[in-house]
Amino acid sequence: MRILVANANTTEAITRLCADAARAAASPGVEIVPGTPRFGPAVISSGLENAIAAHGILDLLAEHAGQVDAVVLAVSLDTALEAARQLMPCPVVGMTEAACFAACMLGNRFGLVTFGGTESYRRLIDSHGLTSRCAGLVGVDFTPQRTLVDPEGAVRAVGEGIARLVAGGADAVVLGGAALAGMEPALREASPVPLLDGITCGVRMAEALARMKPARTRQGPLAPVRDRESLGLSPALSALLRGA
Amino acid sequence: MRILVANANTTEAITRLCADAARAAASPGVEIVPGTPRFGPAVISSGLENAIAAHGILDLLAEHAGQVDAVVLAVSLDTALEAARQLMPCPVVGMTEAACFAACMLGNRFGLVTFGGTESYRRLIDSHGLTSRCAGLVGVDFTPQRTLVDPEGAVRAVGEGIARLVAGGADAVVLGGAALAGMEPALREASPVPLLDGITCGVRMAEALARMKPARTRQGPLAPVRDRESLGLSPALSALLRGA
Amino acid sequence: MRILVANANTTEAITRLCADAARAAASPGVEIVPGTPRFGPAVISSGLENAIAAHGILDLLAEHAGQVDAVVLAVSLDTALEAARQLMPCPVVGMTEAACFAACMLGNRFGLVTFGGTESYRRLIDSHGLTSRCAGLVGVDFTPQRTLVDPEGAVRAVGEGIARLVAGGADAVVLGGAALAGMEPALREASPVPLLDGITCGVRMAEALARMKPARTRQGPLAPVRDRESLGLSPALSALLRGA
Amino acid sequence: MRILVANANTTEAITRLCADAARAAASPGVEIVPGTPRFGPAVISSGLENAIAAHGILDLLAEHAGQVDAVVLAVSLDTALEAARQLMPCPVVGMTEAACFAACMLGNRFGLVTFGGTESYRRLIDSHGLTSRCAGLVGVDFTPQRTLVDPEGAVRAVGEGIARLVAGGADAVVLGGAALAGMEPALREASPVPLLDGITCGVRMAEALARMKPARTRQGPLAPVRDRESLGLSPALSALLRGA
Amino acid sequence: MRILVANANTTEAITRLCADAARAAASPGVEIVPGTPRFGPAVISSGLENAIAAHGILDLLAEHAGQVDAVVLAVSLDTALEAARQLMPCPVVGMTEAACFAACMLGNRFGLVTFGGTESYRRLIDSHGLTSRCAGLVGVDFTPQRTLVDPEGAVRAVGEGIARLVAGGADAVVLGGAALAGMEPALREASPVPLLDGITCGVRMAEALARMKPARTRQGPLAPVRDRESLGLSPALSALLRGA
Amino acid sequence: MRILVANANTTEAITRLCADAARAAASPGVEIVPGTPRFGPAVISSGLENAIAAHGILDLLAEHAGQVDAVVLAVSLDTALEAARQLMPCPVVGMTEAACFAACMLGNRFGLVTFGGTESYRRLIDSHGLTSRCAGLVGVDFTPQRTLVDPEGAVRAVGEGIARLVAGGADAVVLGGAALAGMEPALREASPVPLLDGITCGVRMAEALARMKPARTRQGPLAPVRDRESLGLSPALSALLRGA
Known part of the structure; x- marks a missing residue:
């Protein structure tokens, strides 16, 4: 099982700390994949930065869609949690x-x-x-x-x-x-x-959910989007919006 | 790890079904311990029976206190869930x-x-x-x-x-x-x-919590009782009320 | 009019105090019938004891079903109030x-x-x-x-x-x-x-409701149960579960 | 015990019906005193009329302050209930x-x-x-x-x-x-x-409260007013606002 | 545009102060029309006085119905706000x-x-x-x-x-x-x-709403009443209750 | 007065429609400034797109900070409304x-x-x-x-x-x-x-608020940020995060 530990801050050092904590909490055989956004606030300290960071973490997740079994959002405000659930084909858990x-x-x-x-x-x-x-x-x-x-x-x-x-x-x-x-x-x-x-609980819950292999929501507000056009987004993110 | 799967109905056949489902959900190395109350409703179908059954399931749990790492209440109404948390030194999870x-x-x-x-x-x-x-x-x-x-x-x-x-x-x-x-x-x-x-989720959550080895609540409304007298309860339950 | 003043603690001295207070509050011609459970906590001081005491007070009430015109639960946490309403053919009021x-x-x-x-x-x-x-x-x-x-x-x-x-x-x-x-x-x-x-208000409200002679709820979650089997309960309580 | 059954509509026929129902519900020895406002809507059928009727029923109550042991507001929307509690030295109950x-x-x-x-x-x-x-x-x-x-x-x-x-x-x-x-x-x-x-319950509750002889609230938002000036109100109402 | 600044206290000096503040806040070309009730509390300082004052302010508003484009209730408790909306053919805004x-x-x-x-x-x-x-x-x-x-x-x-x-x-x-x-x-x-x-915001919001020329609610609890009889109310108010 | 009508979709045609509606609603002398984000979803139709669009609209707003007197978010989900309030020195109103x-x-x-x-x-x-x-x-x-x-x-x-x-x-x-x-x-x-x-109300409310010239919040969660570092954001947005 591979779990993406996705930071929403663009500070790599925080990602490393979270990944280390995640590895300490993970069950044997679980691989922790650390991730840092390409752009956004260095350290989220306000609602403004949190709103900006949503794009960055979704951009990061899009790169990993289909390649991990679960995601832990390694950010105290559970940034873009619901949007991440709509984006990804696997369970997504916020640390808080x-x-x-x-x-x-x-x-x-x-x-x-x-x-x-x-x-x-x-x-x-x-x-x-x-x-x-x-x-x-x-x-x-x-x-x-x-x-x-x-x-x-x-x-x-x-x-x-x-x-x-x-x-x-x-x-x-x-x-x-x-x-x-x-x-x-x-x-x-x-x-x-x-x-x-938060990281310990996030990893434990992500493992528990991933092991249930829950079906993906196919209907309602969290159903995957398709055929949505966009401008200036990354290839991975714009492809997922198109349902590719 | 030993997980008590505690039925609140006194019908053994339901206990067996729940224990089988729990075994199917449990991680390797987890032992499922089935339990059925000594007295109470055969099948809880009303609030009245649920209130009566609280005593029976707490009586059952008292027999296992200290001998299991977690408890799953295998009853759809999560009978006596909070009281069970106060009674037991390990995590207790309701299936619903x-x-x-x-x-x-x-x-x-x-x-x-x-x-x-x-x-x-x-x-x-x-x-x-x-x-x-x-x-x-x-x-x-x-x-x-x-x-x-x-x-x-x-x-x-x-x-x-x-x-x-x-x-x-x-x-x-x-x-x-x-x-x-x-x-x-x-x-x-x-x-x-x-x-x-419910049983699958209950076992998964019980495992996740037990692996964290959470400290027991020592203060507030869920703190263990001590020195409490009682009349006509089982030796195990009355001993736990005395804090023995 | 006969009103059962039902303690949920097994300490008779508390029952006597409550019965005395109830007599002082009751209207002329109202008979106060004190009751103490056969088993359970001596004095309820926690949620755990309150959950156990539910069985004891329902066991007590079952002995009086059909013989009193109203019940006051003489216990500060209104123990098993709703279950008591489902059990009894007369109004039941909690003191708090x-x-x-x-x-x-x-x-x-x-x-x-x-x-x-x-x-x-x-x-x-x-x-x-x-x-x-x-x-x-x-x-x-x-x-x-x-x-x-x-x-x-x-x-x-x-x-x-x-x-x-x-x-x-x-x-x-x-x-x-x-x-x-x-x-x-x-x-x-x-x-x-x-x-x-609480006791004064409980007796006043019990009298007010009993004088209205409200019909018993025959449908929905508070309707009387029938044909329910049980194990190890008192003859009176198990008979009421069977609808006898 | 004297209970004022205060209509908030200015239709006397409704007052008589309510008073008759109140007498049927009252305990022996309780005198029902009917009351109809001097002005206001004939039959309250909207929020607008209910807001206007508040003055009329408070004007009516002021005439009876100190002469009754309890009040039942005989109007389905419990018109001016809280203001009536602040105005009157005795319990006031709304029928609904x-x-x-x-x-x-x-x-x-x-x-x-x-x-x-x-x-x-x-x-x-x-x-x-x-x-x-x-x-x-x-x-x-x-x-x-x-x-x-x-x-x-x-x-x-x-x-x-x-x-x-x-x-x-x-x-x-x-x-x-x-x-x-x-x-x-x-x-x-x-x-x-x-x-x-509503009338039956109102009378029963008014009796129950009046028999407790509850002290009047002397502090906070429901405390009686004093030294308040007004213009064009009835002598009884303006006197109560002055705390006379 | 004419905006009625309706006091609910019967103290003219307060009306003048509110009207001055309203004029300072109003856009060019907006006429502020001050109004004081004919009867009621001098200064509302309690829920009791507020309930009485509802009649007075509605009586005042009835005099202006059809002659103003909006109303600001110049009283801190927004006295009779909803009833005023039902009564008046124009927007009504409470200052708080x-x-x-x-x-x-x-x-x-x-x-x-x-x-x-x-x-x-x-x-x-x-x-x-x-x-x-x-x-x-x-x-x-x-x-x-x-x-x-x-x-x-x-x-x-x-x-x-x-x-x-x-x-x-x-x-x-x-x-x-x-x-x-x-x-x-x-x-x-x-x-x-x-x-x-409050007065500044009340005037600003009243202007904003009046400029939208919103249709009057014709159905539901705020629809105008008609054919309602009453006793002892002012000609203007009783006429509006009759739907005249 | 200049009001920015900020679309959160990247479709210019929608911006034009909204700007036309805004002009029709605006008071004489109010200039409507239309704005379209440089990147993001073409038309927001899901929570996922709305989360991505937050960055785009904040990026757009940053370009106009200090040059407009108010902002109307011309997007039905009021995208990034609170973050926009923290970012901008002027009132921001969502159309819904x-x-x-x-x-x-x-x-x-x-x-x-x-x-x-x-x-x-x-x-x-x-x-x-x-x-x-x-x-x-x-x-x-x-x-x-x-x-x-x-x-x-x-x-x-x-x-x-x-x-x-x-x-x-x-x-x-x-x-x-x-x-x-x-x-x-x-x-x-x-x-x-x-x-x-929405557009009509948004423009009316934006005007009403802008005319009050409300002070900017300087303390608490909506206070402007300063000295915050970021990566890969536009010069205007990163400058505002630094408090420049």
Whole structure:
């Protein structure tokens, strides 16, 4: 089984980190294929960049259509998730989506902790229809940069965020964003609830779905398009729009 | 890995069918442990029986606590799901819950088709917080009994139900209830959308969660109880209430 | 008129307290019949115990079916309320349900104050469909035990909780749980809004419904079951499942 | 106990019918006081008339403030219900509100049947926060006038509406509007679910609340006003606005 | 174009202030027609007064029906908005409604700041269906009276309220109530988000709608009434109820 | 005042049609600036194409930033609306958004009629937070192509769709999509409710907002980005991401 781990940022270093985490989570015999878009924001930090990045990640996926068994969107905002499902003939899973659904199967309500603002996560969870399952979101006042020089401070700050979420009713906590991905082992012991890492959950869910070999949706809003013309898109993407 | 496939009905034949389906879905090396309650309704067909059956399935689970790596509730109404999570030290997954979450990762909205009434499924989906992801429910006018003498008629009837759900906006369809479990292969080719079988999804999700080895919730409403007294319960269940 | 005041805990002392409160609230000529389950948790303090207790209270109710004119579930989580409605030929009212609905008829939004955690009440109110009518829940840091040695401190603490709820928009406040039941007279004068006691409201609503002599639901999910087989249940309960 | 049955229409004949129905429902010793507004629409048939009628019924209530123990708003749209609660020192119950809450204590979801359009009822139920408890509304194509010449046809038509609501998941059905009030006995036998009459439920609930002698809300949006000036209102109403 | 700026309070001074603000906002060639009710509360400060004021503002509007091209309800609670739409042959816009909708077209979520309590605004926004677009409400502890003697203090207090709303996720802020109307210029520079003034937005939206010359709704709950009898209403209002 | 009418399709003919309609709706002195993206789908007909088109329209808008006073997104799915608001220093209005909000100011609930499927509109309305204001959506079985040869048939089919929406409770109807844009005059007389055209409403709302000269959001999720790096984007777009 081949799983494409598709970054939506154009920063290769993030792709490598995600691919390493994916390999650590994957079952034996699963090949992780890393992918980085050809164009777009270096690091998505706003809704504007996320909207621009949709094109880039779909352009990337089009290159791999038919050559992988599943896709994990290795980007915290699950960029272009539904469009990716319409584009690709295989299952596509978002890393935050996967972590949220896994959290829902471990407890009644989950929390999400991240660095910085939480508004984009609030809306993402709402778009997944999970608002009623979410006990709260906590944005820790820390940055990925500061984590490099003060890893213990980062763990302490995130741990406090987890404690606040649990006090607010969370039975499980999603670690939101790439910056928190590697922290799960350091946080695990002190945490009173299970912690969910997006890449790990994304790979697990992608494997589970791919093994079911689900039929492709052939009707309705997610059915593949055909005979659609376009201008200035890549050969791979424009071919898929034509249904070629 | 050992997965308990716990029926909530007291009919052994249903347990055997579910265990066979679970074995077919499980990864190599996963042992399926079937379980049937010692008391309760023969076949749950109403909310009243479902409420009574909660005790029976928790009594059954208590016997296996600490001896299995995950539990799949092999009952269409996910009987006592949250209480089971509080009781057991390992992940517990409901078969309909698992199918609904898997469907959510394949499309935007899912439908559910079953034999008979749909009201109990409507409420189950609502209790899972997935109402906004559900495009509709269809109750096919057929019975498990009639399926035995007219299997082709059953497939045709369910197929028509699937078509109605797709016309109503479903991108994926959950096959609700044990009666439809074996039908997925017969329905697959004609279906314009992927079909989700509860036992298959339950086993896949249970494996995925168990492999993450999630910490147990130690705080909040799902934390294990301790020092709780009781009257007339089984030794295993009363011991777990005492926190023994 | 005979009203069964059915405890879901197996502690007789709680049943006696509830029965006394019910007698104080009942109209002249109404007989209060106390009932305690034969098995189950001594005192329900978690969702796990509540799920187990459903069987016990339904077992208890089955003994009284046809012999009482109404039932009040004398348990703060309205244990097995809907199943009880399906089981019994007479109206069944939950004590928290009754207090919440009464509060809705006195003001636009109500609050609920209780000892300890509020999550189970939050979900109960949601299951009653009243979330939009609920201005907030306050869990006072006090215990029934401490109330015995410091009754004035308990009144003061609950009074502060009521003040917080009113500041948050509550026009009426439900006293949640048996522990607060007797406190209404002590709290009344200082409270800026009406206070609702579950047993009092439960008895009043049970009387009001019983006097209407509502027909029994004969169709749909709450219709009585018939011809249902079971294993290891009490003669009374298994007979009602058979429709005898 | 004295209960004001306050019509919001200015048609005395409707007031008399409602008062007669209220007397039939009231407990022994309860005095029913009928009331008709001095001005306003003859028969409320639209949102516009309902908005105008709010003044008239509040003007009427002001005349009785302090002289009755409870009020039943004998008007299908529960006209000015919340304002009436703020105005009056005693409990105020709307007839449709009371029937809906009573229905909620008899089953999980209720339906409502009425003559003509259902949109105003849909919104009323929504304003009561009960949308999730409502299985449907059916507007029967019949008029109060036609009922006089074809009472059997009316019963048949309403009965068919009830059957549709039950098929759609209603466990109980509210009879909406004065025109259906007297029909409950004729409909009862054929109905597969209990039927709720607004005046009967209103009187029952008003009695239940009045017997609790709830304290008046003294804080928040429903607290009595004081020192409010006005122009051209009746002496009784303007006095209450001044807090006199 | 003639726009009626209809106050729902009977205080002429408020009408004059609103009319002045409306003239400042109106396009060249638009005539602002001020209107004050003949009866009702001097200043609406509660739900009770708002319910009474509905009659007064509808009575006022009836005098102008057919003589103006649009109406702005110059009252913070959008008193009798829907009834006014049913009554009048031209567009009717509420000042708070208009500001909220304008805010929705400038950002994802808006906040609202006002003097005093926020509960009535919370419910108004909910009745407009905009709860999911509202990031929060802040009631500043200030009064219109104190504003006269300490205008700088008022601006500072409202500015702090705006800052709190923005911290809570508001992309734009509605200035609620007449008391804040004139403050927009003083607040603008310090505010990190756009501010919406009700009268300004009301006039702008009324112009926009009137220029479309929308057909009048002829069917459904907002269709004009006809042949409706009434008692004691003004000649103009009773004539419109008769459809004259 | 200059208003950019920005198409999200790369088909110039659609841009011209929209610009002509915009000019017809604009006030005297308003200059309409048409714009077509340099790349992307020819005609957006699916979620996939809409996700790709977001980049194209943002690329187009970046060329005009600072040179126009407002933007109307001339595309039925309001493509990249929020990202456009974050990108641009002036108000941005979506044509369907504008029509829906205008409809909300003309009646309580609106309907939407379009050619073909309605699912994408359902979700768009939900994303605008207006689901509770929407009475229904009707997809007429007609195509833009067929309209050219059978314009009367198209008007008849859309008229029937409008009638269905009104029967379902719509007080106003939005004409969804460019294909229905020109039809409003032909439909108006027969329609029992007002009809809203997206381009007309978009221009009216853009003018109304631009005349208020609202401050730009400087804080929160819609604040302009700065110092963001990117790869392979146009000079104008990458410059705006850098905050240049």
